[in-house]
Amino acid sequence: MNTINWGIIGAGDVAEVKSGPAFQKVENSNLIAVMRRNAEKAKDFAERHKVPFWYDSIDDLLANKEINAVYIATPPSTHLEIAKKCLAAKKLIYLEKPMTLNAEEASALNKIVSKNDTIVVAHYRRKLLPFLKVKELIDSNIIGNIIFADIQILQSNENDIITKTEDHWRLKPAISGGGYFNDIAPHQIDLMYYYFGEIEDSTGFSHSSKNNKVDDLVNGIINFKNGVQFRGIWNFNANERETKDECKIYGTKGSITFSFYGEKVILTSDEKNEVFKFTNPKNIQQPMIEATVNYFLKKTENPCTVKEGLEVMKVIDSFIN
Missing domain, CATH: 3.30.360.10 (Dihydrodipicolinate Reductase; domain 2)
Known part of the structure; x- marks a missing residue:
């Protein structure tokens, strides 16, 4: 693997400016597909950002064999379920924060990836x-x-x-x-x-x-x-x-x-x-996405692991529960 071909699941407001265009700006990175439940909105995003494929189904996006990495940008309640689907499809994952709905779900995800860390958590301020x-x-x-x-x-x-x-x-x-x-x-x-x-x-x-x-x-x-x-x-x-x-x-x-x-x-x-x-940067997640691409290409360490994300979720839950 020498290029990361991305699909975005949840091409909404955050992906519009903060992250989406950055996948096209980073070296060795291509954004080739986007998915939203609303087909018209998915098509609109794809056409405006010159993305070749658009879908209204997660399964259809994951079936695209050109895609080797997925950015999960849906609300937190769906993160664990979608991450499991992406891992089953053998896709690398850049996971929007908060990484899950709560620490319990974060712990479940950590157990799945603990021996094969194929997820980066989007705590992008680390790279600003x-x-x-x-x-x-x-x-x-x-x-x-x-x-x-x-x-x-x-x-x-x-x-x-x-x-x-x-x-x-x-x-x-x-x-x-x-x-x-x-x-x-x-x-x-x-x-x-x-x-x-x-x-x-x-x-x-x-x-x-x-x-x-x-x-x-x-x-x-x-x-x-x-x-x-x-x-x-x-x-x-x-x-x-x-x-x-x-x-x-x-x-x-x-x-x-x-x-x-x-x-x-x-x-x-x-x-x-x-x-x-x-x-x-205008697309504020660009430095983190660059670090993520380099990690997936085995050039550097994981810029933010699921294990680290779990520690953050534990603190979040301890403050509000």
Whole structure:
């Protein structure tokens, strides 16, 4: 195998800009098929993005022998079932986050692929320059030994950081696993895991201010095995004036501050103060997709394994259950 030929299952809003076009831009990668239950929408996506094949059936897409990898971009409630189908069809998988509906499903998937890791979880912030810079600064010891990290995600009902759809499936726990927290927190928790390593324990509390079984206020803490402590709060019903998106990592010699949706990293340390600015790619998943292609071509290690994704899902569930 020297080229990865992709099929997308769930060619919706996320695939439209964040990921879909990137499969056509990465070296040794081709997007050759898309699938949506709505045939007209599948055809429209394929024609606009110059994709040769389109389907309204998962089985029909998987029957295409030219496809050797699949991007699963459907809502989380279908991830486990579709992943099983793709694995049975011997397709490689790039799996959208959250990787499953909950940690129980994530554990089931991990058992299936533990000996033959053919899945990459789409925690794509791992490969974006601002977050790679944060890791570089942490590893350089410029802020000394890490003590704790603090995350505050305060968003109003008018927030524009979350992709919204006509059916608002992200606010339907049976489909999303929770609310907006389940949609965006995997990125933030994964980065903490990526930066600080193995997790000893985690716990949290959550609340639905609208009494609709969708938690819009979540508060959680993590104890990492290396002693680093974490606390985070997510509020999706904040006053517009109080909106905030910030992570601050404290060390014995300074701190690192950054936003999950911005392109700037601020270093404050005993040695120096500096602001690093970056420009993220238009198709924001492109660097992760490139790393995934290289992994599937056996050129590098898996950029985010199912086992790592499982650890993130355990934390998510511990915060809201």
